[in-house]
Amino acid sequence: MTVGLEHYLTVGAILFALGVFAVMTRRNAVALLMGVELILNSANVNFVAFSRYVETGIEGHLMAAFVIVLAAAEAAVGLAIVLAMFRNFGTVHVETVNRLKR
Amino acid sequence: MSENAIIYSALAILFLPLLSYAILFFLGKKLPRQGDWLGVGLLGITWVLALRVFAHFWGVNDPGYAIEANLRWIDLGRFTADAGILVDGMTAVMLVVVSTVSFMVHLFSVGYMHGDRRYERFFAFLGFFTFSMQGIVLSNSLLFLYVFWELVGLSSYLLIGFFFHKASAASANKKAFLTNRVGDFGFFIGILIFFTAYGTFNYLELFAAMQIDPIGGALLTFAGVGLFMGCVGKSAQVPLHIWLPDAMEGPTPVSALIHAATMVAAGVYMVARLIPLFDPSALLVIAYIGAITAFLAATIAVVKTDIKRSLAYSTVSQLGYMVMAMGVGAASAGMFHLTTHAFFKALLFLGSGSVIHAVHTQEMPLMGGLRKKMPITFITFLVATLAISGVPLLSGFYSKDAILGGALAFGMTDAHYVPFILAIIAAGLTAFYMFRMVFQTFMGKPRDEERFAHAHESPWTMSVPLMVLAFLAIVSAGWQGPDTGWFSRFVAPYDLERIVDEHAPAGLVAGGGHAVEHHAPAAARLPNEPHDEAAHGDETAADSGHAAGPAHGGPHGDDAHHDAHHDDHHAVHHKAHGLAMTMSIAIAALGIFLSWLTYIRGSISAPRVLARLPRVHHVLQNMYFFDQFYAATVYRFVLWFSWLNGAFDRIVIDGIVNGFGYLTRLLSWFSGLADKYIVDGLVNGVGAVIQGAGESVRRVQTGRIQTYLVYVCFSVLLLVLVFRAL
Numbered sequence: 001m002t003v004g005l006e007h008y009l010t011v012g013a014i015l016f017a018l019g020v021f022a023v024m025t026r027r028n029a030v031a032l033l034m035g036v037e038l039i040l041n042s043a044n045v046n047f048v049a050f051s052r053y054v055e056t057g058i059e060g061h062l063m064a065a066f067v068i069v070l071a072a073a074e075a076a077v078g079l080a081i082v083l084a085m086f087r088n089f090g091t092v093h094v095e096t097v098n099r100l101k102r
Numbered sequence: 103m104s105e106n107a108i109i110y111s112a113l114a115i116l117f118l119p120l121l122s123y124a125i126l127f128f129l130g131k132k133l134p135r136q137g138d139w140l141g142v143g144l145l146g147i148t149w150v151l152a153l154r155v156f157a158h159f160w161g162v163n164d165p166g167y168a169i170e171a172n173l174r175w176i177d178l179g180r181f182t183a184d185a186g187i188l189v190d191g192m193t194a195v196m197l198v199v200v201s202t203v204s205f206m207v208h209l210f211s212v213g214y215m216h217g218d219r220r221y222e223r224f225f226a227f228l229g230f231f232t233f234s235m236q237g238i239v240l241s242n243s244l245l246f247l248y249v250f251w252e253l254v255g256l257s258s259y260l261l262i263g264f265f266f267h268k269a270s271a272a273s274a275n276k277k278a279f280l281t282n283r284v285g286d287f288g289f290f291i292g293i294l295i296f297f298t299a300y301g302t303f304n305y306l307e308l309f310a311a312m313q314i315d316p317i318g319g320a321l322l323t324f325a326g327v328g329l330f331m332g333c334v335g336k337s338a339q340v341p342l343h344i345w346l347p348d349a350m351e352g353p354t355p356v357s358a359l360i361h362a363a364t365m366v367a368a369g370v371y372m373v374a375r376l377i378p379l380f381d382p383s384a385l386l387v388i389a390y391i392g393a394i395t396a397f398l399a400a401t402i403a404v405v406k407t408d409i410k411r412s413l414a415y416s417t418v419s420q421l422g423y424m425v426m427a428m429g430v431g432a433a434s435a436g437m438f439h440l441t442t443h444a445f446f447k448a449l450l451f452l453g454s455g456s457v458i459h460a461v462h463t464q465e466m467p468l469m470g471g472l473r474k475k476m477p478i479t480f481i482t483f484l485v486a487t488l489a490i491s492g493v494p495l496l497s498g499f500y501s502k503d504a505i506l507g508g509a510l511a512f513g514m515t516d517a518h519y520v521p522f523i524l525a526i527i528a529a530g531l532t533a534f535y536m537f538r539m540v541f542q543t544f545m546g547k548p549r550d551e552e553r554f555a556h557a558h559e560s561p562w563t564m565s566v567p568l569m570v571l572a573f574l575a576i577v578s579a580g581w582q583g584p585d586t587g588w589f590s591r592f593v594a595p596y597d598l599e600r601i602v603d604e605h606a607p608a609g610l611v612a613g614g615g616h617a618v619e620h621h622a623p624a625a626a627r628l629p630n631e632p633h634d635e636a637a638h639g640d641e642t643a644a645d646s647g648h649a650a651g652p653a654h655g656g657p658h659g660d661d662a663h664h665d666a667h668h669d670d671h672h673a674v675h676h677k678a679h680g681l682a683m684t685m686s687i688a689i690a691a692l693g694i695f696l697s698w699l700t701y702i703r704g705s706i707s708a709p710r711v712l713a714r715l716p717r718v719h720h721v722l723q724n725m726y727f728f729d730q731f732y733a734a735t736v737y738r739f740v741l742w743f744s745w746l747n748g749a750f751d752r753i754v755i756d757g758i759v760n761g762f763g764y765l766t767r768l769l770s771w772f773s774g775l776a777d778k779y780i781v782d783g784l785v786n787g788v789g790a791v792i793q794g795a796g797e798s799v800r801r802v803q804t805g806r807i808q809t810y811l812v813y814v815c816f817s818v819l820l821l822v823l824v825f826r827a828l
Contacts, residue, residue: 020815024808098805 130222285335389429432508
């Protein structure tokens with residue numbers, strides 16, 4: 001059996017679903033960020049896969065590299081926010097951080 | 103002096119005191135010596151000018167000579183009014199009287215008011231008072247007469263209440279003002295009647311119009327009595343004399359001014375000036391009121407112990423004389439007495455002021471023996487007393503005698519003896535109470551040693567006016583009885599005929615109104631007399647030649663008939679004057695003698711006499727119960743009427759107003775309800791709906807980012823499905 005585009009896409013879809021599921025359900029801010037990371041990476045898988053099978057060139061690879069950089073920046077900012085959150089509220093539980101709502 | 107010079111002098115005489123008032127009122131406090139020199143100086147100039155005008159008229163020697171100057175003041179098409187002045191002999195005399203007395207009072211006040219807190223204000227008010235009075239004197243129309251008349255009322259109010267911190271002074275000036283208002287009311291009605299009838303306020307035009315077209319009988323009497331009511335108020339005649347004694351609350355120089363030259367003289371002057379406007383019935387009223395006033399006031403003066411109040415009643419009494427003189431047809435004698443009286447009564451008041459200044463009391467029983475301490479005051483006071491008592495060779499004798507002669511002549515020709523009898527008794531009483539005053543104040547032993555020890559002669563500013571006035575009290579009548587003497591240069595004597603004609607039995611005045619036409623034209627056209635025009639046709643024609651001048655034209659012996667008539671009157675007059683002179687000398691001597699017996703020799707004991715006549719004493723002490731009478735009737739009526747009006751106001755007017763208020767409130771309440779439930783309901787309803795909607799929509803916004811994510815995911819899924827289906 002050859003590994004084709006469908007397989008990559010499937011993996012990407014599963015990763016995306018898992019990421020979305022994590023973002024939707026987890027209450028821990030760190031876990032949330034991890035979910036976001038999964039979603040981004042599922043997109044990366046798709047980019048690379050489409051780049052390999054559909055279009056010859058390195059646009060897909062380029063986009064993947066961008067996304068990785070972006071993810072790194074996002075993780076840095078996100079973790080900094082989480083850190084600040086923990087310093088101020090003593091928790092990283094997103095449900096309890098609702099001061100603006102009140 | 104040319105006519106223009108006289109007009110300008112007269113205007114200066116009028117306005118210089120006003121200038122003094124204006125400057126002192128606004129700048130008095132800033133001037134050195136508080137500006138008293140300014141007031142005195144301006145009055146001095148006024149005085150000199152008045153003397154010049156007087157001298158001119160002395161030279162002219164014609165009572166009918168009059169100068170008039172007019173300025174159009176109001177021009178409303180059909181209604182016009184002029185501001186103008188009229189200068190004739192009578193005016194000239196009055197100008198001198200007013201400015202002399204005012205000048206003396208100013209000078210006297212420098213000493214008397216020294217150290218007063220409102221020193222400069224006092225001089226300002228004196229100037230204003232003088233201005234008002236000169237205005238009355240100079241005015242040539244009833245309108246301006248009335249204006250200045252009221253200004254005199256105002257300035258007397260200001261001066262009587264000068265010591266307004268004293269409750270008695272404050273109520274005295276109110277009383278003076280209100281009492282005068284009563285008289286002024288009648289005065290105003292009189293003026294309006296004449297204006298309605300002739301459409302002019304000008305004296306000379308009125309006099310001329312009166313001759314051509316006299317107004318109806320009863321109306322003329324009514325108008326005359328109305329005018330006279332003004333005099334009753336201002337000149338303090340019974341029954342409106344009550345304010346004058348209370349006006350003694352003012353400073354003594356003010357009393358001198360009010361009693362001698364201004365205010366009270368205004369009423370007499372007004373009647374004399376307007377004498378052609380009075381018909382015989384009105385004049386009869388005037389004669390009786392005057393005589394009654396003269397008598398009543400003299401009797402009250404006898405029992406008063408307050409020196410100023412006694413003098414006040416003396417003034418009322420003397421004013422009664424003058425007014426009576428107007429009524430009995432001796433108007434010139436009345437004016438003559440006004441002139442001489444001004445000097446000696448001012449002197450008496452200033453003298454009493456000097457005494458009060460020295461002993462600090464007004465009660466005569468606390469004085470006595472002051473002649474040694476105050477020789478100048480004593481001698482001048484004595485001169486004035488002799489003059490007012492009617493001792494021959496002094497001014498008062500001649501003028502009073504002219505009045506008494508006129509009254510007696512009136513009685514002899516007209517059978518109205520009552521005025522003369524009352525007047526002659528009052529003359530005796532005058533001599534009695536005036537000497538009582540002198541004896542109690544200056545003679546005998548001091549009754550209060552402490553006060554006596556502090557007494558002293560007054561400074562020169564106070565004694566010089568006394569001496570000047572004493573001089574005038576001696577010489578001002580000249581020495582040419584039995585008529586009005588030099589005064590006839592200024593005011594024509596004899597107006598008797600016009601009254602005699604009306605009242606005399608037919609036999610006495612042969613020829614009836616025939617000759618009178620020439621003598622006193624205004625009166626000859628008496629409307630209530632059945633006037634036979636056909637019979638008098640020729641006289642009417644001749645008459646119009648005299649129409650322009652004041653009514654008392656002198657004798658014009660142009661036909662034999664007239665001469666005979668004139669001589670007839672002259673004889674009556676002559677007889678009356680001789681008789682009156684004898685009687686007045688006798689009764690004055692009797693009064694002085696009785697006074698001497700009572701207060702010097704002590705052969706008559708005043709307390710014992712009074713004890714014999716308790717009723718009389720009681721009545722006199724209470725001044726004939728005039729005040730009580732007014733308290734019981736007028737005041738009570740006014741209070742009741744005010745209460746009634748108040749009740750009407752409270753019940754009816756307030757009821758209507760409150761009713762409207764209640765109605766408005768009710769309507770507002772309904773309107774409020776509508777507003778609250780309908781308008782507000784709508785507004786609130788809209789709000790509530792929006793709020794409810796917002797409330798329900800709000801639930802979607804949970805603030806949980808994950809929930810939003812769920813929405814997003816499912817929305818995207820939904821969209822995918824939908825687009826798929828398409």
